[in-house]
Amino acid sequence: MTGRPHTAGDGAAAPSDELATAGLRRLCLWLGRHAAYDRGLVGRLVRTHGTFAAVLAQPQGALARALRPHPAAEAVDQAGTLVTGAAVAAGQAGAHEAVVAWCDADYPPGLRELFDPPPVLYVRSRQWQAMLRALRERPTVAVVGARRPSPYGLEMAWLLGNGLARAGVNVVSGMALGIDAQAHAGALDTLDAGAALGTSAAKSGGATPIVLAGVLGAGVRLAVPRTNAGLYASLDDRGLLLSEYGWLLPPHAWHFPARNRVIAALADATVIVEGSGRSGALHTAAFAADLGRDVLAVPGEAGRPLSAGPHHLLREGAHLCESADDVLGLLPEGAWRRERRGAAVRLAEPGSDSGDPPFERREGPEARVLAALCRGQHTADQLQQALGLAPAAVAAALSALEIDGLLEVQPGGRYRARREGREAASR
Amino acid sequence: MLARVHSEALSGLESHPVAVEADVVPAAPAFTIVGLPDAAVQESRERVRTAIVNSRYEFPSRRITVNLAPADVRKEGPAFDLPIALALLCATGQSRCGLSGAAAIGELGLDGSVRPVSGVLAVAQSAQRRGLRTLLVPDANAREAALVAGLDVLPAATLRQAAALLAGVAGAAVERTDAERLLQHHETADADLSDVLGQAGVKRVLEVAVAGAHNLLMVGPPGSGKTMLARRVPSIMPPLSVDESIDVTRVYSVAGMLPAGVSLVVRRPFRAPHHTISAVGLVGGGATPRPGEVTLAHHGVLFLDEFPEFRASALEGLRQPLEDGEVTISRALQSLTFPARIMLVAAMNPCPCGFRGDKGRHCTCPAHRLALYGQRLSGPLLDRIDLRIDVPRLTPRDRRALAEGEPSAVVRARVAAARDRQRRRLAACGASANAHLSARGLRELCVLEPAARSELDHAYETLHLSARACDRVTKVAQTIADLDGSDTIARQHVRESLSYRGESWKRA
Numbered sequence: 001m002t003g004r005p006h007t008a009g010d011g012a013a014a015p016s017d018e019l020a021t022a023g024l025r026r027l028c029l030w031l032g033r034h035a036a037y038d039r040g041l042v043g044r045l046v047r048t049h050g051t052f053a054a055v056l057a058q059p060q061g062a063l064a065r066a067l068r069p070h071p072a073a074e075a076v077d078q079a080g081t082l083v084t085g086a087a088v089a090a091g092q093a094g095a096h097e098a099v100v101a102w103c104d105a106d107y108p109p110g111l112r113e114l115f116d117p118p119p120v121l122y123v124r125s126r127q128w129q130a131m132l133r134a135l136r137e138r139p140t141v142a143v144v145g146a147r148r149p150s151p152y153g154l155e156m157a158w159l160l161g162n163g164l165a166r167a168g169v170n171v172v173s174g175m176a177l178g179i180d181a182q183a184h185a186g187a188l189d190t191l192d193a194g195a196a197l198g199t200s201a202a203k204s205g206g207a208t209p210i211v212l213a214g215v216l217g218a219g220v221r222l223a224v225p226r227t228n229a230g231l232y233a234s235l236d237d238r239g240l241l242l243s244e245y246g247w248l249l250p251p252h253a254w255h256f257p258a259r260n261r262v263i264a265a266l267a268d269a270t271v272i273v274e275g276s277g278r279s280g281a282l283h284t285a286a287f288a289a290d291l292g293r294d295v296l297a298v299p300g301e302a303g304r305p306l307s308a309g310p311h312h313l314l315r316e317g318a319h320l321c322e323s324a325d326d327v328l329g330l331l332p333e334g335a336w337r338r339e340r341r342g343a344a345v346r347l348a349e350p351g352s353d354s355g356d357p358p359f360e361r362r363e364g365p366e367a368r369v370l371a372a373l374c375r376g377q378h379t380a381d382q383l384q385q386a387l388g389l390a391p392a393a394v395a396a397a398l399s400a401l402e403i404d405g406l407l408e409v410q411p412g413g414r415y416r417a418r419r420e421g422r423e424a425a426s427r
Numbered sequence: 428m429l430a431r432v433h434s435e436a437l438s439g440l441e442s443h444p445v446a447v448e449a450d451v452v453p454a455a456p457a458f459t460i461v462g463l464p465d466a467a468v469q470e471s472r473e474r475v476r477t478a479i480v481n482s483r484y485e486f487p488s489r490r491i492t493v494n495l496a497p498a499d500v501r502k503e504g505p506a507f508d509l510p511i512a513l514a515l516l517c518a519t520g521q522s523r524c525g526l527s528g529a530a531a532i533g534e535l536g537l538d539g540s541v542r543p544v545s546g547v548l549a550v551a552q553s554a555q556r557r558g559l560r561t562l563l564v565p566d567a568n569a570r571e572a573a574l575v576a577g578l579d580v581l582p583a584a585t586l587r588q589a590a591a592l593l594a595g596v597a598g599a600a601v602e603r604t605d606a607e608r609l610l611q612h613h614e615t616a617d618a619d620l621s622d623v624l625g626q627a628g629v630k631r632v633l634e635v636a637v638a639g640a641h642n643l644l645m646v647g648p649p650g651s652g653k654t655m656l657a658r659r660v661p662s663i664m665p666p667l668s669v670d671e672s673i674d675v676t677r678v679y680s681v682a683g684m685l686p687a688g689v690s691l692v693v694r695r696p697f698r699a700p701h702h703t704i705s706a707v708g709l710v711g712g713g714a715t716p717r718p719g720e721v722t723l724a725h726h727g728v729l730f731l732d733e734f735p736e737f738r739a740s741a742l743e744g745l746r747q748p749l750e751d752g753e754v755t756i757s758r759a760l761q762s763l764t765f766p767a768r769i770m771l772v773a774a775m776n777p778c779p780c781g782f783r784g785d786k787g788r789h790c791t792c793p794a795h796r797l798a799l800y801g802q803r804l805s806g807p808l809l810d811r812i813d814l815r816i817d818v819p820r821l822t823p824r825d826r827r828a829l830a831e832g833e834p835s836a837v838v839r840a841r842v843a844a845a846r847d848r849q850r851r852r853l854a855a856c857g858a859s860a861n862a863h864l865s866a867r868g869l870r871e872l873c874v875l876e877p878a879a880r881s882e883l884d885h886a887y888e889t890l891h892l893s894a895r896a897c898d899r900v901t902k903v904a905q906t907i908a909d910l911d912g913s914d915t916i917a918r919q920h921v922r923e924s925l926s927y928r929g930e931s932w933k934r935a
Contacts, residue, residue, distance in 0.1 A: 148790070148794070177794070227794075276789060301786075303786065303787065304786060304787075305787075305788070305789035306789070379628075379819040380628040380926075381625055381626060381627055381628050381629075381819065381821070384627055384628060385625075385627075390631075391627045391628045391630070391631035392631055392907070392923050394628065395628065395631070395922070395923045395926040395927065396919050396920075396922035396923040396926070397922075398926045399886075399921075399922040399923065399924075399925035399926040400882075400922050402890065402925070402926070403882070403885055403886045403889050403890060403922075403925070404889070405889060409817075410784055411777050411778075411783045411784030411817075412647070412648065412777055412783060412784020412785055412786075412817055412819055413646075413647070413784070413816070413817025413818065413819040414784060414786070414817075414819065
């Protein structure tokens with residue numbers, strides 16, 4: 001499979017229209033290069049001309065008058081050729097790379113619904129054509145959230161990414177630290193488990209692969225932020241990396257909100273895991289809502305700053321998301337689902353408020369502490385008060401549970417039951 | 428004519444004898460002091476001259492030479508005023524030295540009064556050990572010096588009195604200060620543990636820390652009560668013994684920090700230096716070495732708030748005192764050892780902004796600053812801190828619901844019982860508390876029950892403990908067993924100990 005973009009995607013246009021198509025594609029590439037430097041360029045043009053299709057119907061000279069002059073973008077122009085050029089936004093596509101223009105058949109259809117769609121997408125993947133096809137054939141869910149989440153948020157993001165991929169859903173996110181990275185990590189885990197079992201999801205041949213797509217706010221060859229270099233390498237290998245900002249363009253602050261609209265448009269549903277009241281994830285949710293897509297929010301603990309974003313969305317009418325099942329229920333029926341039916345697992349157990357269930361092996365203070373933890377996060381002090389135990393007994397019980405991996409200690413001296421703990425408590 | 432009066436010079440917490448010789452010859456009037464005197468000793472010429480005149484003695488208008496022997500040791504401070512004046516009076520025949528085996532120290536005022544000096548207790552102790560029988564001291568220091576048994580302490584309020592005492596014509600030694608009585612008749616501490624609402628878990632950890640003399644690190648957001656809790660640590664420590672209180676008094680006396688009218692420090696010291704303190708200020712030193720905060724906290728608590736904000740050099744300087752219970756300061760001319768058997772209580776925020784992990788507030792620290800914050804404390808220093816705990820902030824609702832908890836006296840009784848058990852068990856290896864156990868002592872003297880041992884092995888693997896962390900957990904478990912009145916370490920003790928190893932703040 002070659003990544004040369006010089007031929008338009010599989011039969012995008014009839015041979016007779018070949019010349020016109022090539023012209024259209026050239027215009028898209030030109031516009032895309034400038035849009036990477038010129039904030040809101042496409043939006044301005046669409047407002048003037050009505051639709052993006054109408055924009056493309058204009059001659060390049062007319063569009064050029066709307067440009068804000070930018071030295072780097074002009075250098076690209078002067079270099080002349082289609083995708084080669086001096087500036088970082090241009091350059092030849094390498095192996096496993098491609099430039100997908102708005103007019104190409106490979107262009108994700110969801111993005112066409114945007115008011116200001118990216119004129120081009122720069123794509124990196126070992127099997128980008130199969131991946132782009134899968135984006136059309138399978139439903140896609142975006143999981144986004146805080147860059148510095150709580151352990152609870154991390155766990156939920158991982159479980160959602162994992163469960164969605166297991167059910168055969170594409171997972172798209174923004175490659176940021178925190179929730180984004182964790183959702184991808186969860187989905188990658190499913191993929192790797194599938195590869196080990198030899199299931200169809202991992203086979204690159206016949207079946208449509210499950211896409212783990214990362215949308216970047218910088219050039220698609222840049223692993224930004226550096227902390228996520230490992231994730232970048234994994235997605236490069238087994239997923240799909242997308243950017244509208246060329247190959248090597250460094251990130252700019254305004255790229256990220258713009259990137260969020262691409263995430264929202266790629267996905268059929270968007271899940272927000274954690275975020276403060278002014279989190280970028282809320283932008284993604286707003287874009288998704290504007291596009292008429294489903295928005296889901298994972299509830300957090302009341303009163304925590306990181307719960308403000310999701311709770312705001314829930315108040316505004318977002319769907320409640322406790323597990324991957326809640327997302328799957330909103331997605332349309334289709335072949336993808338039959339293939340995967342029953343694979344999704346119930347992730348979060350309902351609260352175990354019904355007293356202290358009998359545990360195997362675990363009894364006395366440990367069982368009571370675990371049951372209390374399942375009802376929320378607690379400090380040692382709160383546990384001691386609620387259960388009427390001696391501080392020493394609480395400390396000992398917490399250690400015993402930690403050794404067995406049923407709870408985790410969070411910064412600030414708060415304890416939280418892990419999934420294994422919640423399962424043990426409800427058993 | 429030549430006269431000699433004995434005195435004492437302070438060096439660190441010890442003193443050594445100095446002979447003050449005065450010679451008066453009929454020659455052109457002059458007043459010279461030789462024998463490595465420092466500026467304060469040189470100035471004593473003016474004080475001595477005026478004090479002698481104002482005491483209605485005659486100041487000789489002849490050539491006066493004063494020698495402080497041995498001549499190769501530096502002499503400092505104003506405590507030689509009195510012996511110089513007395514030697515001069517003897518040399519001019521206005522008084523005489525009628526006491527044998529006596530020494531005098533004291534500063535003179537211009538009116539002939541004798542003013543208190545620092546370090547009198549240290550002088551009295553080492554002088555008595557060397558066989559001195561009588562010490563002439565300023566009136567205000569008399570009761571402090573009288574703590575030493577086997578030494579006659581003669582108090583002088585004026586130069587005239589001092590001269591009369593030296594001649595042996597008047598006065599009697601002061602009554603010996605009864606340290607035991609002083610220790611019994613006072614409150615152990617002004618702050619009580621029951622003042623702190625809630626935080627029962629943290630109070631339990633304080634109890635364990637004091638019972639085993641373990642150092643403690645509290646991690647918590649601002650306003651969680653770390654300082655309030657730390658200030659109450661001395662209140663649950665066993666009361667000072669007579670020897671301990673004399674040790675502490677000696678340090679405070681040398682540092683010149685004994686308040687006027689106080690002859691004995693009866694409360695355990697609580698020192699809380701600010702985090703801008705220099706390394707010398709914290710561990711002691713200087714051109715003429717003086718005790719630092721670790722020594723001032725001897726037998727008490729050294730509380731370091733904002734632990735990572737202290738200078739790295741100051742914190743690393745703590746390693747020796749935490750390990751050995753003393754500080755050795757070596758300078759070109761001398762090497763001194765100060766005692767520093769302290770309990771370190773350190774407190775820090777979980778992150779630079781202070782709100783990491785807090786329920787109500789959002790942490791605004793960028794990831795790289797968080798990583799740096801954790802690295803500021805070196806591994807070797809943290810290894811000497813057995814207990815590390817998180818102190819969560821209480822919500823107002825939590826606080827209203829809380830009961831007072833036990834008063835310090837109740838906790839102190841349990842601590843004392845645990846310390847007794849330790850002393851009996853550790854008598855063989857020379858350590859006085861579990862925290863001071865060597866790795867070898869730990870193996871030989873701490874008996875883990877089989878269930879406890881397997882629990883520790885299990886934890887070693889699942890919680891990724893280091894070997895050092897395992898040793899710390901065992902030490903603390905031993906203290907918990909001591910508090911429990913158990914001879915062996917049970918599984919329950921290991922478990923409780925494990926939850927006080929607090930590594931959570933280091934995780935990024």
